[in-house]
Amino acid sequence: PIPVIRKRPARAAWAELPQDRTLVMGILNVTADSFSDGGRYLNADDAINHGLELVRAGADIIDVGGESTRPGADFVPQEEELARVLPVVTALVATGAVVSVDTTHVETARACIKAGAHLINDVSGLTHEPGMPELIAETGVPYVLMHRRGDQQSMDSLADYADTVADVTAELLQLRDRFVAAGVKPEQIILDPGVGFAKNAAQNWELLGATEHFASLGHRLLVGTSRKRFLGSLLQDQGLPSDPLDRDAATAATTALGARAGAWAVRVHDVAASRDAVRVASAWGQGGKA
Ligand SMILES: Nc1nc2ncc(COP(=O)(O)O)nc2c(=O)[nH]1
Numbered sequence: 001p002i003p004v005i006r007k008r009p010a011r012a013a014w015a016e017l018p019q020d021r022t023l024v025m026g027i028l029n030v031t032a033d034s035f036s037d038g039g040r041y042l043n044a045d046d047a048i049n050h051g052l053e054l055v056r057a058g059a060d061i062i063d064v065g066g067e068s069t070r071p072g073a074d075f076v077p078q079e080e081e082l083a084r085v086l087p088v089v090t091a092l093v094a095t096g097a098v099v100s101v102d103t104t105h106v107e108t109a110r111a112c113i114k115a116g117a118h119l120i121n122d123v124s125g126l127t128h129e130p131g132m133p134e135l136i137a138e139t140g141v142p143y144v145l146m147h148r149r150g151d152q153q154s155m156d157s158l159a160d161y162a163d164t165v166a167d168v169t170a171e172l173l174q175l176r177d178r179f180v181a182a183g184v185k186p187e188q189i190i191l192d193p194g195v196g197f198a199k200n201a202a203q204n205w206e207l208l209g210a211t212e213h214f215a216s217l218g219h220r221l222l223v224g225t226s227r228k229r230f231l232g233s234l235l236q237d238q239g240l241p242s243d244p245l246d247r248d249a250a251t252a253a254t255t256a257l258g259a260r261a262g263a264w265a266v267r268v269h270d271v272a273a274s275r276d277a278v279r280v281a282s283a284w285g286q287g288g289k290a
Pocket of ligand 1: 027029065068069070102121122123144146192194195222223224225226267
């Protein structure tokens with residue numbers, strides 16, 4: 001039996017999210033090949049249990065994904081992706097958790113919204129399928145609009161910017177305008193600079209250094225650095241371990257700094273570390289009164 005954490009109407013969960021601190025979005029990859037936890041939660045029961053562990057560790061939102069989007073990852077057919085995530089989304093929504101779905105496929109998003117998903121997290125930057133703006137407008141759900149160029153097979157070759165921050169900003173706001181033109185309310189849109197998507201390590205650091213800028217574009221900002229390759233390179237340059245599972249302290253440091261810079265939420269594997277990092281950032285900013 002799956003425990004009910006908080007019995008409340010599913011949609012209310014979103015409205016009850018804390019407003020006074022950066023939120024922690026826990027990553028739940030129901031995939032075979034995600035770079036740091038691929039294959040561990042491929043069956044629904046393991047995935048649901050891990051989702052509950054993330055909630056217990058302090059995750060405000062659980063981000064359920066059925067297709068790895070790391071560079072070079074295999075494409076997963078939409079039907080297969082939906083078969084992976086729908087049972088997990090349905091079960092976690094029923095426990096009262098706030099659930100986001102990491103998908104670029106409109107039909108997966110539609111089915112998961114119908115099953116009670118609170119947020120659609122789309123890494124495609126609209127490079128993938130038409131129809132997402134219309135779905136988000138029609139359903140009114142919050143939507144993460146992430147910057148990317150190309151797709152997981154081509155994006156590493158597209159990391160050429162005249163001015164990384166200015167170019168990513170312009171391309172994000174152009175996308176935002178397309179969603180608003182399709183009838184999406186601006187307050188539905190959450191921006192994300194897409195760390196690691198068509199960016200090299202130096203460009204990732206440029207984007208992170210401009211977090212206050214991205215947080216001031218009139219939308220909530222989500223930042224995803226967890227265990228990514230650019231953190232590994234940084235640690236390796238210092239002669240430190242760079243295995244993805246050794247990057248959680250560096251990830252938590254980016255969480256604290258992102259929280260101080262105004263990020264609405266961070267997307268992480270190690271929820272407990274970032275939960276604590278958010279509290280430290282709050283206390284730091286309020287002279288310890290938090
Ligand atoms: N909004 C958003 N979603 C994402 N989904 C997957 C990954 C890749 O990481 P994973 O393979 O660990 O899920 N990164 C992001 C990100 O940075 N932002």
